[in-house]
Structure formats: C-alpha cells, structure tokens
Amino acid sequence: MHRDMSAHLSLDVTSPATLAFELAVSTQVAARESLRITLDGTPIEAKEVPDHHGTRLHVVRAEVGRLVLDYSASIDGRAVPVTSDEADLLRYLRPSRYCESDTLGPTAYAEFAGLHGFDLLAAVSSWVGSRLSYVPGSSLPTDGAVQTLLARKGVCRDYAHLVITLLRALDVPARLVSVYAPGLSPMDFHAVAEANLDGQWYVVDATTLAPRSTLVRIATGRDASDTAFLNVHHGYANLTELEVTAVADVLPNDDVRDLVTIG
Incomplete structure (x- = not known):
C-alpha cells in the first residue's frame, strides 16, 4: 500500500510564543518527508x-508575524x-483528563457485563457509534467522555x-491515537482509540469514517491532551488556515468484525 499525506497550517502569532506541533508521522513509520516553516516568509528552524x-513534537519559538507550516510524507508498506x-x-x-473511566465505571459494567476480548471491543464500538451523532463543531476542546455521553454528539476525538x-x-x-486517514470525509486530522488484547494494540473507531488499515500513526497518548496537533505556550497565536490531505492507492473495505492494527 502506498500512502501520501500533507498538512498546511497558517497562524497569526500576536505575541511571541512557543508552538509545539504534533503532525509528523511516527518514527515507527518509514516515510519520505519534508517540513518547512516560515515566519513572514523567512524560514525558521524547529x-x-x-x-x-x-x-x-516539532517545537518553534516564534516572534510576532504570520507563521506558515507545510509538511508532507509518503509511505510504502505498513509499519x-x-x-x-x-x-x-x-x-x-488509569482515568485521564478526557477519559473519566472512574465516573463511567457503573455505565460500562451495566452495558457490557460478561463480555471479553474481541466481543467487548466490537460491543463498545457499536454502542458508542449508535448513541452518538457525528456533528462537526458540536463539542468544546474541554469536553470529556462524560460530557460527550450527555450531549450524545461530537467529533472523532x-x-x-x-x-x-x-x-x-x-x-x-x-489509548488515543491521532492519525492521517485516507478515505476520511470531510478530510482532517483524525482520532481513533487503540485497545490492548493479549499484548497487541488494535484500532477501535466508532465513527467508521475511514478504513482502519489505511491509517497512519502521528501521536499516541492517554487522550487528546497528549496528541493535539498544536499547542501554544508562553504567548498567543491564532490558527487561520488548516488543510490536511491523506490518500492511498487502495481503499480496502473495512469489516468491523476484523482486528486491525495501525500501520
């Protein structure tokens, strides 16, 4: 399988800031890639x-101005x-900022008691997918799983x-993985869950918006606090443009009954 991906970001830095980007593919992926960052047209180093x-993470210390980032990668084969x-x-x-597993423990036990292994992964994916509506812009960056369940809507994260x-x-x-997702529509950065069964991590994507076998790992962590494509520290910057592309030479059917790894 051959996959190509890119990201274009533009930001207005209004106060000198430290910017931490997480959008390059993981080192576990053998990729040909390029990264170019400019501030008011002048290249700067990350x-x-x-x-x-x-x-x-690619960390940039930027002065006031227009910052533009362009990243691209090509991958042959799987990780x-x-x-x-x-x-x-x-x-x-453990519970984490956006994944309050201690709070939703009674719900989990009530809905999935007696299920284990693959049957549990399939049941949780189906349950979440059937109870939430995918509505762009419907959630806040501070919303966790409890708020998502109450609202019954959200986006991939x-x-x-x-x-x-x-x-x-x-x-x-x-855990949560941010990915490039060939076949995703509308195209954007995507977020999926990974669950560990018998020492192996398998993808669980209750949105079913892209074939799991085409996904390319970017960042992996406890939740979105570890995997956001941009964090701004010690200053201010406004994101003004974001364009993501991800294509594959093959878009296979994704049978939800299969155990799939990110490659």
Whole structure:
C-alpha cells in the first residue's frame, strides 16, 4: 500500500510564543518527508522532540508575524505493529483528563457485563457509534467522555474518548491515537482509540469514517491532551488556515468484525 499525506497550517502569532506541533508521522513509520516553516516568509528552524511511542513534537519559538507550516510524507508498506511494556499497560488503564473511566465505571459494567476480548471491543464500538451523532463543531476542546455521553454528539476525538473510557473502566488498556486517514470525509486530522488484547494494540473507531488499515500513526497518548496537533505556550497565536490531505492507492473495505492494527 502506498500512502501520501500533507498538512498546511497558517497562524497569526500576536505575541511571541512557543508552538509545539504534533503532525509528523511516527518514527515507527518509514516515510519520505519534508517540513518547512516560515515566519513572514523567512524560514525558521524547529527543534524535534521525541515523545512516547514514536511521537515527534516539532517545537518553534516564534516572534510576532504570520507563521506558515507545510509538511508532507509518503509511505510504502505498513509499519511494524506496536508493542508495549507493563508500565504502558498500567498507564492506559488509569482515568485521564478526557477519559473519566472512574465516573463511567457503573455505565460500562451495566452495558457490557460478561463480555471479553474481541466481543467487548466490537460491543463498545457499536454502542458508542449508535448513541452518538457525528456533528462537526458540536463539542468544546474541554469536553470529556462524560460530557460527550450527555450531549450524545461530537467529533472523532469525542467518539474515541468515550470508547477509551468505557474500555478502561472494564480493565482493558486503551489509548488515543491521532492519525492521517485516507478515505476520511470531510478530510482532517483524525482520532481513533487503540485497545490492548493479549499484548497487541488494535484500532477501535466508532465513527467508521475511514478504513482502519489505511491509517497512519502521528501521536499516541492517554487522550487528546497528549496528541493535539498544536499547542501554544508562553504567548498567543491564532490558527487561520488548516488543510490536511491523506490518500492511498487502495481503499480496502473495512469489516468491523476484523482486528486491525495501525500501520
């Protein structure tokens, strides 16, 4: 499988700021890529900072002006499946900012008692997908799984947060992955859940908006607080343009009954 992806961002930096971007593909993926960042047309350097599971942050200290970032990557083949150590598995069982598994524990036990393994993943994915409506702009960046369940609507990160929360409440390690998603419509950065069964991480995407086998890993973490494509620190910047592309030479059918890894 051949996949091409790109991201174009433009920001107005209104006060000197530190910008941390998470939009380059994970180091677990063998990619040919380019990254160019300019401030008022002048190239500036980004410092690459490694994070968990091959996540790469590109950190820029920008003065006031118009900052433009262009990133592209091409990939042939698939990545090696991700493994985790015991500390990872424990980390992804705990409640986190957007995944309040302690609060939704009674809900999880009431709905999914007696289910295990693949049957549990399929049931949680179906339950979340049938109870939420995908409505762009319907949620706030501060909404967690509890608010999403109450509102019964959201976008991909909200679906993923609710899936992760329910699985953690049932003692299944689960985490959030930001991805490039060929076949996604409308095109954007995408967020999915990963759940660990018998030492292997499998994709759970209750939105069913893109074939899981085409996904390309960007960032991996507890929830969206670890995987946002942009964080602004020590200053102010407004995002004025965002364009994402992701295409694959093959868009396979995605059978929800299959166990799929991100590659």
